[in-house]
Amino acid sequence: MTHIVVVGAGQAGAALAAKLRALGFGGRLTLIGEEPVAPYQRPPLSKKYMLGEMALERMFLRPRSFYAEQEIDLVTGQRVAAIDPAARTLRLEGGEGLRWDKLALTTGSAPIRLPAAIGGELGGVYTMRSLADADAMAAEFRPGRRVLIVGGGYIGLEAAAVAASKGLQVVLVERAGRILQRVAAPETSDFFRELHRAHGVDLREGVGLTGLTGTDGRVTGARLSDGSALEIDFAIVGVGIRPATALAERAGLEIDNGIKVDRLGRTSAPDIFAAGDCASFPWQGRRIRLESVPNAIDQAEAAAAAMLGGSEPYIARPWFWSDQYDVKLQIAGLNTGYDCVVARRAGGATSFWYFRGDRLLAVDAMNDPRAYMAGKRMIDTGRSPDMTALADPSTDLKALAQGARSNAAQAADTAA
Amino acid sequence: MVQITFLAHDGTEYKTDVPAVLSLMEGARNANVPGILAECGGACACSTCHVYVAAEWAARLPPREPMEEDMLDFAWEPDPERSRLSCQIPVSEELEGLVVTVPERQA
Numbered sequence: 001m002t003h004i005v006v007v008g009a010g011q012a013g014a015a016l017a018a019k020l021r022a023l024g025f026g027g028r029l030t031l032i033g034e035e036p037v038a039p040y041q042r043p044p045l046s047k048k049y050m051l052g053e054m055a056l057e058r059m060f061l062r063p064r065s066f067y068a069e070q071e072i073d074l075v076t077g078q079r080v081a082a083i084d085p086a087a088r089t090l091r092l093e094g095g096e097g098l099r100w101d102k103l104a105l106t107t108g109s110a111p112i113r114l115p116a117a118i119g120g121e122l123g124g125v126y127t128m129r130s131l132a133d134a135d136a137m138a139a140e141f142r143p144g145r146r147v148l149i150v151g152g153g154y155i156g157l158e159a160a161a162v163a164a165s166k167g168l169q170v171v172l173v174e175r176a177g178r179i180l181q182r183v184a185a186p187e188t189s190d191f192f193r194e195l196h197r198a199h200g201v202d203l204r205e206g207v208g209l210t211g212l213t214g215t216d217g218r219v220t221g222a223r224l225s226d227g228s229a230l231e232i233d234f235a236i237v238g239v240g241i242r243p244a245t246a247l248a249e250r251a252g253l254e255i256d257n258g259i260k261v262d263r264l265g266r267t268s269a270p271d272i273f274a275a276g277d278c279a280s281f282p283w284q285g286r287r288i289r290l291e292s293v294p295n296a297i298d299q300a301e302a303a304a305a306a307m308l309g310g311s312e313p314y315i316a317r318p319w320f321w322s323d324q325y326d327v328k329l330q331i332a333g334l335n336t337g338y339d340c341v342v343a344r345r346a347g348g349a350t351s352f353w354y355f356r357g358d359r360l361l362a363v364d365a366m367n368d369p370r371a372y373m374a375g376k377r378m379i380d381t382g383r384s385p386d387m388t389a390l391a392d393p394s395t396d397l398k399a400l401a402q403g404a405r406s407n408a409a410q411a412a413d414t415a416a
Numbered sequence: 417m418v419q420i421t422f423l424a425h426d427g428t429e430y431k432t433d434v435p436a437v438l439s440l441m442e443g444a445r446n447a448n449v450p451g452i453l454a455e456c457g458g459a460c461a462c463s464t465c466h467v468y469v470a471a472e473w474a475a476r477l478p479p480r481e482p483m484e485e486d487m488l489d490f491a492w493e494p495d496p497e498r499s500r501l502s503c504q505i506p507v508s509e510e511l512e513g514l515v516v517t518v519p520e521r522q523a
Contacts, residue, residue, distance in 0.1 A: 022450070041457045058438070058458075063446045070448075294455050294462070321461035328483065330461055369483055373463065373490035373523075398489065 002027035004307065005090065005098060007080050007247070008106035009033025011042065012276025012296035014061045016104050019304035021070045029072050030098065035130060036077040038064055043293060045134045046158040047323045050141070051165060059131070083251040085269040102271045102307050105259055106300060107244040109277040109291060114150070114237055119212025124219040124234040128155050129241070140234045143167030148222050148235040150209050152179030154322050156238035157192060161324040163236075164199045171230060172201055175208035185341045187352045188364045192324065199325055241291060243278040256280055258289040263313035265303030273307055275299040283316050288334070292320050317380045330369065332376035333362030344371060346393035351375070353390060359407045360384040374401040382407045418507050422449045422467075423517045434507045440516065441465040441502035451518035458503035463487040464522040468498040470515040477505055492523045 004020060006013045009031050017031045033039065040059040048054035067074040079093040083103065091097050111127035114120030126137045140147070147163050149156045152174030163170045176182070178189040196203050208225040212235060222230045243258040254260040254268035258280035265273040265281075276296040280289040290299075295316060302314035320331040338354035338361050345351075349368035353375065354361045360383070363375030374397035378385060383404035389395045417433035422444055424430065434443030444452045444465075453464035460483055469477060474497045480488070484504045488494050502516070 043457060043459065047459075055437070058442065061445075061457075062448075066446070066448065293457070297453075297455055319462070321456060321459060323459065328459075328461065367483075369463075369486040370489070373487060377490065377523075 002101045003099060004029050004102045004104065005100040006031045006104045006106060007083075007090070008108055008244075008276070008278070009035070009039045009074065009076065010106060010108045010276065010296070011039065011061065011293055012108065012278075012300040013104070013106035014039035015297045016106055016275060016300035016304045017072050018062070018066075018070065019301040020307065021072065023305060023308055025304075025308055027101075029070075030075060030100075031067070031072050032075045032078055032080060032092075034077065034079045035132070037131060038062070038067070038074060038076065040131060041293075042129070043321075045131065046128050046155055046162065050134055050138070050159070050162045056131075080247055083247060083272075085251055085253070085272060088271070103273070104265075104300075104303060104307065105248055105267070105272065105274040105278060106276045106296075107247060107259075107274075107278045109241040109243045111237070112240050112242055114209070114212070114239075118210070119214060119219060120237070122212055122214040122219040123217050124214075125212060126234065126236050128159055128236060128238060137234065137236070141166050141168065144169065145233040146231065147171070148173070148209075148230060148232045149238065150235060151238035151240070152176070152181075152203070152205065153183065153238055153240065154180070154320075156236070157196065157324055158322060159236045159238060160196055160201050160203075161199070164196070164201050165325065170201045171232070172196070172203045173207045173209055173224060174203075174205045175225070177206050179203065179205060183335075184364060185335065185338070185352055185354065187341055187343055188366075191350060191352075191366060195325060195327060241277070243280075243289060245278060248274070248278075256287060260287075261303075263315075264306035264311065265299060265314060266306065273303045275303040281314065281316070288316075290316060290318055292318065294319050317376075319376060327366055328369075330365045330372035331362065332365075332372055333360070333379040335362035337361065340387075342387050342391050344368075344391055344393060353385075353387075355384070355387065358384055358387070360404075370397045374398060377401050378404045418509060418512050418514075420507065420511065421513075421515045422447065422452075423515065424450050425518050425520050436508050438507050439503050440467070440500075440505040440507055440511075440514075443507055444502060444516075444518075449518060451520075451522070452502060453522050454503060456503075460484060460487065460501060460504055463491055463501060465502040466491040466494070466519055466522055467500055467502045468495055468517040468519065469500055470517075471498055473511075473514055474498050476510070480504070490523060492519055492521050 149172040210223040213221040259274040322329040335354040342353040351371035365372035422430040432447040456462040
């Protein structure tokens with residue numbers, strides 16, 4: 001009987017295993033995860049779960065019974081130590097060996113930690129990635145306590161929003177000139193800076209962390225690059241994640257900003273596939289890696305189909321979301337290479353639209369689901385709206401999307 | 417437990433008992449009903465959990481928030497009365513016997 005093993009039981013691994021069964025795979029199926037629990041949703045960790053608005057039972061992607069019913073052998077709390085692509089075996093850290101006929105790597109990513117030399121290993125210094133992370137810091141979220149958040153990306157900002165909402169004193173430092181610098185236009189940074197300051201967050205841009213200081217192994221203070229010092233009760237580090245490629249690397253698989261896969265999710269080794277945060281793949285003439293739930297699901301499902309002999313290439317349609325206070329941010333597309341931003345403000349809804357030339361690349365929509373949906377529809381179908389009409393708040397977005405012109409270059413890009 | 421029936425697009429009927437603490441979307445997901453993707457997991461961010469509720473139920477459900485309304489307007493073949501995002505409907509005892517139809521596809 002054919003045995004497919006999926007290594008990594010996060011969103012991508014769970015989606016891949018479920019899809020194999022949905023597509024009729026009747027062989028043996030094993031899903032191995034290093035965390036002690038069944039696959040769960042990560043996004044609420046820095047949002048509703050941390051706020052205490054979402055119970056643990058609702059975090060799981062599927063009820064435990066699903067895996068039994070689908071005959072998916074879910075192995076939790078186990079790390080894979082090594083893969084032998086030639087022998088088609090793998091070894092668990094506990095020593096147990098498994099044979100596989102096809103293998104999927106959905107190993108995800110790991111948060112970047114601060115070096116021990118600047119206090120990164122002190123008690124009270126957290127990252128925000130796993131249920132264990134969130135549970136470990138839950139007791140710290142008490143009104144009046146002082147938290148330092150290192151990094152003004154989406155994770156840092158979401159953590160700041162939760163902390164401020166729960167009545168903590170929040171300082172957020174971002175080493176770059178502005179928050180969200182790596183991922184968004186200055187307009188979007190401005191929007192979120194204002195939002196956080198209105199909620200009392202002490203947001204300092206262009207200021208890095210020089211070091212954390214502690215007493216008896218527990219963090220008590222921070223020194224910043226502008227020479228100032230802070231007294232803090234705990235710190236959350238949100239300075240990015242790295243794809244978990246070590247296992248693949250040791251097995252000799254090609255790595256290129258993640259485990260290198262083709263449009264079918266195939267790695268450089270026969271019958272080994274990869275998907276999700278850990279995998280880099282071809283997209284519009286370049287190679288990208290996406291850190292998002294939708295990509296984890298869609299790429300995993302495409303890889304599952306390919307593992308069963310399918311030949312439908314994965315075409316990513318990137319989108320993202322974030323919740324901060326009462327603002328829902330929805331992002332469609334990737335803004336890389338934009339040269340112009342069009343702002344649209346209508347009532348409480350705000351959206352920023354990224355263009356290269358006259359081609360729409362992406363949209364950031366704040367409490368503006370119509371802008372998100374219209375933008376996503378245009379981006380996914382390779383069309384762009386008229387910029388003047390777009391900026392006019394009286395223009396109906398649905399009609400604008402319907403009348404948008406096709407991008408001449410889209411066909412060539414998609415084929416590249 | 418609240419009995420909810422989901423009708424998949426191919427006509428398959430899924431009779432399920434959903435705990436009254438879950439959303440309609442979570443009930444469908446736990447019963448492995450095909451066609452409800454719910455990529456965002458219930459954050460009202462993706463509109464891929466669109467369903468049609470039976471007409472006689474439409475008025476008995478909690479009304480749509482503006483966010484849901486706007487997302488639905490861009491859904492695949494929305495119905496002005498019957499379309500809902502299933503993640504936005506908390507399951508309660510009052511929904512006993514509700515029948516929900518899954519659309520042909522999500523937007």
